[in-house]
Amino acid sequence: MSDTVMDKGFFAPKGGSKIMEWLFTTDHKRIGMLYLWAILIFFSVGVCLGLALRLELFAPGPTIMTQQAFNAIFTLHGVVMIFLVVIPSIPAAFGNIFLPLQLGAEDVAFPRLNMFSFWLYIVGGGIALTSLFTAGGAPDTGWTFYVPFSSISTTNVSVAVLGVFVLGFSSILTGLNFIVTIHRMRAEGMTWLRMPLFPWALYATAWIQVLATPILSITVLLIAIERLLGMGIFDPARGGDPLLYQHLFWIYSHPAVYIMILPAMGVISDIIPVFCRKPIFGYKTIIGSSLAIAFAGSLVWAHHMFVSGMSDTAVMVFSFLTFIVAVPSAVKVFNWLSTMYKGSIRPEPPLIFALGFIFLFAMGGITGLVLGSAGTDMHVHDTYFVVGHFHFVIFGGTGMGLFASMHYWFPKIYGRMYNKRIATWSAIIIIAGINGLYFPMYLLGLAGMPRRYYDYLPQYTDLHQLSTYGSWITAMGLVLMFWNLWHGRKHGRVVGKNPWGAATLEWTLPSPPPTHNFDEDPIVTHGPYHYDGLIPEEDAVNESEGDK
Amino acid sequence: MSEHPKDYLGAKMGMWLFLFTEILLFGGLFVLYAVTLQRYPAEFHEASKMLDTTMGTINTIVLITSSLFAALAVTALQKADIKKAKIFLILTIILAGVFLVNKYFEWGAKIGHGIYPGSPDIADWAPGKQAFFALYYTMTGLHGIHIVIGMAVLGWIYWLIEKEKCTPDYFIVLENGGLYWHLVDLIWIYLFPLYYLIA
Ligand SMILES: [Cu+2]
Numbered sequence: 213m214s215d216t217v218m219d220k221g222f223f224a225p226k227g228g229s230k231i232m233e234w235l236f237t238t239d240h241k242r243i244g245m246l247y248l249w250a251i252l253i254f255f256s257v258g259v260c261l262g263l264a265l266r267l268e269l270f271a272p273g274p275t276i277m278t279q280q281a282f283n284a285i286f287t288l289h290g291v292v293m294i295f296l297v298v299i300p301s302i303p304a305a306f307g308n309i310f311l312p313l314q315l316g317a318e319d320v321a322f323p324r325l326n327m328f329s330f331w332l333y334i335v336g337g338g339i340a341l342t343s344l345f346t347a348g349g350a351p352d353t354g355w356t357f358y359v360p361f362s363s364i365s366t367t368n369v370s371v372a373v374l375g376v377f378v379l380g381f382s383s384i385l386t387g388l389n390f391i392v393t394i395h396r397m398r399a400e401g402m403t404w405l406r407m408p409l410f411p412w413a414l415y416a417t418a419w420i421q422v423l424a425t426p427i428l429s430i431t432v433l434l435i436a437i438e439r440l441l442g443m444g445i446f447d448p449a450r451g452g453d454p455l456l457y458q459h460l461f462w463i464y465s466h467p468a469v470y471i472m473i474l475p476a477m478g479v480i481s482d483i484i485p486v487f488c489r490k491p492i493f494g495y496k497t498i499i500g501s502s503l504a505i506a507f508a509g510s511l512v513w514a515h516h517m518f519v520s521g522m523s524d525t526a527v528m529v530f531s532f533l534t535f536i537v538a539v540p541s542a543v544k545v546f547n548w549l550s551t552m553y554k555g556s557i558r559p560e561p562p563l564i565f566a567l568g569f570i571f572l573f574a575m576g577g578i579t580g581l582v583l584g585s586a587g588t589d590m591h592v593h594d595t596y597f598v599v600g601h602f603h604f605v606i607f608g609g610t611g612m613g614l615f616a617s618m619h620y621w622f623p624k625i626y627g628r629m630y631n632k633r634i635a636t637w638s639a640i641i642i643i644a645g646i647n648g649l650y651f652p653m654y655l656l657g658l659a660g661m662p663r664r665y666y667d668y669l670p671q672y673t674d675l676h677q678l679s680t681y682g683s684w685i686t687a688m689g690l691v692l693m694f695w696n697l698w699h700g701r702k703h704g705r706v707v708g709k710n711p712w713g714a715a716t717l718e719w720t721l722p723s724p725p726p727t728h729n730f731d732e733d734p735i736v737t738h739g740p741y742h743y744d745g746l747i748p749e750e751d752a753v754n755e756s757e758g759d760k
Numbered sequence: 761m762s763e764h765p766k767d768y769l770g771a772k773m774g775m776w777l778f779l780f781t782e783i784l785l786f787g788g789l790f791v792l793y794a795v796t797l798q799r800y801p802a803e804f805h806e807a808s809k810m811l812d813t814t815m816g817t818i819n820t821i822v823l824i825t826s827s828l829f830a831a832l833a834v835t836a837l838q839k840a841d842i843k844k845a846k847i848f849l850i851l852t853i854i855l856a857g858v859f860l861v862n863k864y865f866e867w868g869a870k871i872g873h874g875i876y877p878g879s880p881d882i883a884d885w886a887p888g889k890q891a892f893f894a895l896y897y898t899m900t901g902l903h904g905i906h907i908v909i910g911m912a913v914l915g916w917i918y919w920l921i922e923k924e925k926c927t928p929d930y931f932i933v934l935e936n937g938g939l940y941w942h943l944v945d946l947i948w949i950y951l952f953p954l955y956y957l958i959a
Contacts, residue, residue, distance in 0.1 A: 321770050388777045396770040422777055426784035434898070442878035443894045445792065450877075451803075451891025456795060460788050 221724030238323035244308030283352035290355025302475035313718035316399025332382035340375030387421025401736035408740035413478020428464035462513035476613025488555025491741035501540030534584035561635035565616035572608025597657025627723035630700030641689030648682025713748030800888025807892035826855035
């Protein structure tokens with residue numbers, strides 16, 4: 213079981229204070245691990261807040277909390293999950309660890325800037341959480357901070373938006389770092405069209421981070437200025453316009469959903485061919501669709517504002533453009549399915565999570581069209597339909613993408629394998645739980661249940677209870693999954709360099725990878741999905757263990 | 761760990777990307793300005809007349825000159841004239857300070873006359889005029905903060921030159937600092953006509 217001579221790779225202590233050498237590390241792998249742990253801690257906070265909301269909604273009327281607490285908790289759930297978990301999730305954690313490895317580089321382009329980004333992330337998160345305990349209490353505006361309420365709410369909105377500002381800065385610097393890394397640090401022979409799809413997805417994401425996030429920064433800064441100095445920029449009585457706030461907010465926040473989902477799509481594009489032993493179908497179309505999403509996704513923001521007051525022409529244009537963005541997303545789904553067609557499919561846990569991604573993302577994506585179409589949106593706007601759609605895409609999409617990456621790269625990071633049977637079961641439980649949790653929300657929304665309400669009419673009770681049961685199933689799946697990974701870190705079976713038989717560069721390194729990455733600079737001679745001569749080491753294990 | 765091979769092009773690319781983000785940061789405000797101007801052209805015309813064009817012009821000249829000095833500092837360092845580079849850097853920082861002092865008096869005079877957002881003296885003004893000054897203070901204020909950051913950055917670079925960490929062989933830090941300063945200057949060159957000259 214425990215193998216004392218196992219090489220610890222980049223985990224090995226360098227001598228000196230262990231805390232200091234981790235906190236002030238410039239090693240991209242260590243920074244990635246720090247992000248991963250921080251993100252998972254914030255994720256569990258966000259999950260607990262979400263469970264509390266579901267519990268409150270178990271029955272009409274007050275159940276476990278006051279109205280004000282409910283408003284604060286759904287705001288916090290949104291802020292924590294969006295800005296501290298989902299946006300950094302895959303790029304900041306797995307992007308940091310594996311982007312340089314997949315490119316054959318020794319680190320990112322600016323290692324110290326990378327450390328600085330991590331520190332901004334921690335400071336920003338700290339500031340955002342401080343707003344909970346300081347004057348006025350936790351913000352109650354919802355994560356969108358809409359004016360005029362956010363400029364008059366007596367809760368501590370100012371501190372919270374300041375935290376968001378700092379987090380945005382962190383995200384911008386990570387994006388900037390990745391763009392330069394991809395341009396400048398690729399190994400010899402790693403041409404653009406030999407790059408795995410994960411770096412390609414990170415590349416598209418990084419551009420959105422760099423180009424869209426400054427708009428969020430200035431927007432939340434304006435809220436802070438509004439509250440602290442009373443500028444009146446969004447106050448109609450003084451010549452301002454609250455609608456302009458919504459425009460500026462969504463100019464960032466719609467592209468932000470692509471910051472959330474593109475990296476997950478990249479991971480899925482890398483995982484599926486490995487477990488089908490077939491090159492990805494339509495490599496170039498997947499790249500093209502990533503870039504198309506990044507571009508077209510920047511032109512659709514006002515689909516969040518169909519009922520806010522816009523000209524009919526604007527509504528039609530934005531509705532049309534929204535439909536356009538659906539095309540490249542669908543292209544990817546078809547590419548993944550075509551890759552599996554006639555492949556030699558190995559149902560290992562990462563693939564199960566990836567399939568969960570495809571299914572749940574499709575559920576969320578298709579309902580997105582209902583919202584993108586202006587006519588139907590009038591009916592379901594600001595109802596639970598939107599909540600269901602968003603969570604299918606983000607939890608079912610990015611969340612599953614994150615779990616898939618965790619299971620895919622776990623043996624590379626720790627040099628050990630988790631219990632695969634438990635991992636598969638946890639995936640199935642989570643996928644079932646997510647359906648139970650969010651599918652009733654579609655029905656609630658169609659029946660007219662508004663979002664963000666503390667109380668509801670008795671006819672919605674059954675569906676709300678169904679959703680709450682779903683939240684418990686999801687939580688059980690999460691606990692099982694995390695326990696399994698936690699246990700596998702120390703007690704899992706030791707594995708070799710390339711258990712899955714993948715063809716990208718990180719699998720040519722020992723597990724865990726050494727601090728300096730490659731002993732000698734790799735020279736790349738073929739594409740990332742070239743499986744000739746690679747036999748998954750796990751195949752032999754699966755055979756000898758029978759069905760396990 | 762600074763023993764990484766110094767990638768000149770990479771460092772420059774990173775700086776340009778950062779400048780893009782700065783332009784977009786101000787871009788949000790320029791959009792607000794454009795929409796509000798389109799809504800209240802007459803009020804903007806009137807409000808703009810209340811700004812002190814002389815002060816604005818002086819500050820524009822000061823900032824353009826400082827930008828020139830920043831560029832001269834880069835050239836001097838490239839030509840290995842470290843002493844000259846340091847002098848030009850100091851001159852740049854001094855002119856930045858002049859800009860801020862000037863701005864202080866300009867803002868001070870306005871605020872002294874009760875012209876600031878939320879002031880009771882302007883509460884009965886036409887909304888468009890109030891919006892003009894709200895945007896004026898926000899945008900020039902944010903620009904002022906950038907001037908302060910720029911001064912700190914240039915001061916830090918001066919220290920780097922002093923410590924021989926920024927040298928004629930490795931001048932990218934100064935070059936990037938100069939680029940940042942040109943951007944701050946450039947933003948002012950847009951702010952100046954939009955506020956002072958539209959009357
Ligand atoms: Cu959107």
